[in-house]
Amino acid sequence: MNVMIKWMAEHPVASNLMMVFVVILGAITALGMPQKTFPDFTLDTVSISVSYPGASPTEIQESIVRPIEDQLAGVDGIDSITATISEGRGGLSVSFLRGSDIDEKTEEIKNEVDRISVFPEDANDPVVVQPNNSSRILEITLHGNASEAVLKQEAERLKSELIMLDSISFVEVANTRDYEISIEVSRDALRSYGLTMDEIARAIRQNSLELPGGSIGTDTVSIPIRTKGRNYTQADFENIVVRTDNLGGEIYVRDVATVIDGFVDADLTANFNGENSVSINVFRVGQEQILKIVEDARNHLDSSFVPSLGPGLNASIWQNDAEGLQDRINLLVENAALGLALVVLCLALFLDIRLAFWSAIGIGVSFAATFIVLGALGLSINQISLFGFILAIGIVVDNAIVVSENIYQKGEDGLSPVQAAVKGTQRIAIPVVFSTLTTIVAFWPLLQLPGTLGKFLADIPIVVMVVLALSLGQALFILPRNLSSLDVSPDYRPNLVFRFLGLIRSAVNGVLQWIIRYPLDAILRLTTKGFAILIPIALSVALMIGSVGLLIHGYVKFNFFPSIETDFVTASIEMNDGTTFAMTQRVAEDVQLAAMRAGKVIQSRLPNAAPPVIVGVNMVVGKGLGGGGPNGGSAAGGATLANVVVQITDPTIRTWDAKDFETVWREEVGQVASVNKLTVSAELIGAGDPVAVELSLPEGQDITPVVAALREKLRAIPGVFSIRDNNSSGRLEYELELKDEARIFGITIEDLAQQTRAGFFGVEATSFQRGADNVSVNVRFPKEQRDSLSDLLDTQIRTSDGYLIPLSTVAYVREGLAPTSILRRNGRQVTTVTADLDVSVSTGREVNALITTQILPLIKEENPGLLFDLGGEQRTQGDAQAALSKALGIALFIIFALLALVFRSYVQPVVVMFAIPLGLIGAVTGHLILDIPLSLLSIFGIIGLAGVVINNSLVMVDVYNEFIAKGMETREAVIKGTKQRFRPILLTSLTTFLGVYPLIMETSLQAQFLIPLAVSIGYGVLIGTLIIVFTVPSIFMAQHHITSAVKAALSIFKPQKASQVKTDENVRAPEAIHLVAAE
DSSP: OHHHHHHHHHOHHHHHHHHHHHHHHHHHHHHHSOBOSSOOOBOSEEEEEEEOTTOOHHHHIIIIIHHHHHHGGGOTTEEEEEEEEETTEEEEEEEEOTTOOHHHHHHHHHHHHHTOOOSOTTSOOOEEEOOBSOOEEEEEEEEESOOHHHHHHHHHHHHHHHHTSTTOOEEEEESSOOEEEEEEEOHHHHHHHTOOHHHHHHHHHHTSOEEEEEEEEOSSOEEEEEEEOOOOSHHHHHTOEEEEOTTSOEEEHHHHEEEEEEEOSOOOEEEETTEEEEEEEEEOOTTOOHHHHHHHHHHHIIIIIHHHSOTTEEEEEEEEHHHHHHHHHHHHHHHHHHHHHHHHHHHHHHSOHHHHHHHHHHHHHHHHHHHHHHHHTTOOBOHHHHHHHHHHHHHHHHHHHHHHHHHHHHHHTTOOHHHHHHHHHHHHHHHHHHHHHHHHHHHGGGGGOOHHHHHHHTHHHHHHHHHHHHHHHIIIIIHHHHTTTOOOSTTOOOOHHHHHHHHHHHHHHHHHHHHIIIIIHHHHHHHTSGGGGHHHHHHHHHHHHHHHHHHHTTSSOBOSSOOOOOSEEEEEEEEOTTOOHHHHHHHHHHHHHHHHHHHHHHHHTSOTTSOOSEEEEEEEEEEOSOOOSTTOOOOOEEEEEEEEEEEEOOTTTOOSOHHHHHHHHHHHHOOOTTEEEEEEEOOSSOSSOSEEEEEEOOTTOOOHHHHHHHHHHHHTSTTEEEEEEOOOOOEEEEEEEEOGGGGGGTOOHHHHHHHHHHHHTOEEEEEEEETTEEEEEEEEOOGGGSSSHHHHHTOEEEOTTSOEEEHHHHEEEEEEEEOSEEEEETTEEEEEEEEEEOTTTOOHHHHHHHIIIIIHHHHHHHOTTOEEEEOHHHHHHHHHHHHHHHHHHHHHHHHHHHHHHHHTOSSHHHHHHTHHHHHHHHHHHHHHHHTOOBOHHHHHHHHHHHHHHHHHHHHHHHHHHHHHHTTOOHHHHHHHHHHHHHHHHHHHHHHHHHHHHHHHTOOOGGGGGGHHHHHHHHHHHHHHHHHHHHHHHHHHHHHHHHHHHHHHHHHHHSOOOGGGOOOGGGSOOGGGOOOSSOO
């Protein structure tokens, strides 16, 4: 390495070309990298979804979900299997252990599912996908006073036009029903003509197809043969012949049925700002640029599509990720620029302006090189990665400061500029390399956070680690060449500007030297002598205990994952089982009106010139949130589901928190009858419900009393509100059971089930592609003949001989209750009780500790078979703590090993690593000063802080050893070494703090969730360094005295040879023993 340092310092062309090449290539790479609001990532899960139209959750559980669970039992690496079952649909999420090859596991899951042969015939094929967090980036609402058919037709036209744009490749039409041709056959027609539903469906299927028939080949051409008879319109299907009698008479579909060309008979409606609406969702695929997609889509809407719409129709951009992306990028870039300016100013005040300039240039070179690496890794420019760069601004300059300071010192000692650059860098290279390695290792545990949160935040440690590694190369191989012409001789005459800056620097340096010469020297001489060395150690321990006490007693609150501000607040509604669609729609409208009232309440608190609180409102009834996208999947649907989304004032121009609107909206909604679950949330991403308890009893036992008991106990806990559960009390269903006398008529259970299903649910006769839509053709009873119990009893079952027997003759009809949804985890059916929490009253840790230690044990005594577990935020938090603790333990061992190698000692690494808990004092103090709750991101900062604070104690111990090796007495070496390294230590700490200080002081709501991490790093380094400067010398002296005492004690018992016995005048006093490297 020394040879390489010398060669690069003596060859300016090589270092200059390298620097220019890195900067240019880095700029090109950065401009070409995709820009996103948050990073894309794949999850360690595989999703399996199966639709079984018309089937109940219980039927899907038994016929689909359980066979899949059994089949997957032999797949290695599965962590958990969670199944969510609703009417007509079953979905499983298979989570794998960290480190599994998800692509390989996805294929394995597909193969295992394909082997299952017991699925019902009417169930659709399972869909196995690997989900990721890619979501739509633009939602356009087409709205107005028009029918659903007109809105959908125009939406399909917009979809086709958008896909034609070069920047867009995937668009979906949402919040509208699919097309369907319904063949409605009355009971009277079936009896009159002696037909069955299956016979009509078969006739339609046989007379509506298009089939290739091979080809005719000649010597020169091949002519394909195709049979064409596909029907597309209502008239086409009406003219299909169902039956021909012996006399040639024909019975057409129009004779026995009414053909309706319309929409699927499903409960779904959408409303935007009070008008009927349809959504058009635009997704980003691959490396497509968000900003370009939105720009092109907006231009097309304004210039072409909107002007072409008929009167009363309009298209509005509803959700636009590009606005949030650009705002967040601008915010972080501004903070980065300000932080960089403060760092450069700090360098200029403490160092020669030329050193400050080249150190600042080094930041740019390191960042440019980092963009090259990030581009090669396929990462993007997003809010999380940009924060990583901000965090690195103050840290990355540390290597440059240490190297440039040493080069400057060598120049002052009389070496030529080139010699000073070479010797100064070579002398400090090893400590710089190891200090960088320890910092990188300290950030490594942050990559081990499991689950969605780990993937979401992974860009922060990746960016910091890459920047640090590349800054090391820049400081050792490029910076020395930049400073090889640095003239620090007495003959140097700077220009007027440099002279003025030099005067300011001299004044600052004068103050600093006075502090070093007098107060610092006095304190060091006191705290490194005798028992006084215990004073700093005792104070540090007391401060650490005090910091932990602040956390335990709640003076610094703990909030596991901070909320991320968005422009949208969402109310998700789930009605009680059996609630009609009309009732759900009325409740959703009431919730929408409550949102408008909440907006007026917030508006009344603001100045008259404040912008409107509510920008827009979108309501969808009959469908939950999520679903769609390039990877498929669908949101849960049903008559009991609805969601109301309110867009509020842009965070960049409002001074109030989205949580304020969330709270007022929840108050305005109040208690609503028939609602099973109603949640109002302004969070973009979260770790789950703060209170979530999963309960499970052996099959056949009713869990309702357990749920009721737990809910009652939760109501008594202060701060707990909005208690809800997914225990389905069941909705009314009619259960058919075949009578024994049915066998007399030759009727089987299959006849009963198939003919009843055909009349009430329908038989799919065929399906065809019409334009962009797949249209199904279903044969069933008319709507008015399938909406009451009497209609069911009036149904007649056809025997194999053609006779019609009333259903009540061959089957019992009983009332029963069936769940509308089922949740299973690892093969057991579970019920989840969740609640929200006011963290200003009680923390999640306090409430969940009360639940697990006092409430659940009492309930379990009354229900011996009860199994329970904590889910939601507590599960995420537990997984995160376990993973981080394990990774941190490994990291600390690696740091210890690195330090042991550099110091050739087992004891001195402990001295250096004592700085780690000292950083905690500063981090907790920072949260206390700013009144910010400690969160997961705070812990991220504290872990990363370990590597930063170690560097200061490392260079201090390194210089102690250098002076001791030269023969200096240990105490004097400690005092002199601390004073010599005080300025660079102070400078590196100040630059680290100033690099993140603008973000700490940022008032924008969009950056609030990142501030805890910045506080941990900034205040941890600043306050921790002040403590380290006084504590490390005392600890070093303590280990010196202990080591000397142990050696002296051992020497008493160690036999000496006669030749080793010296006269008294040749024996050194114990206090004069020099330690080259304390062991």
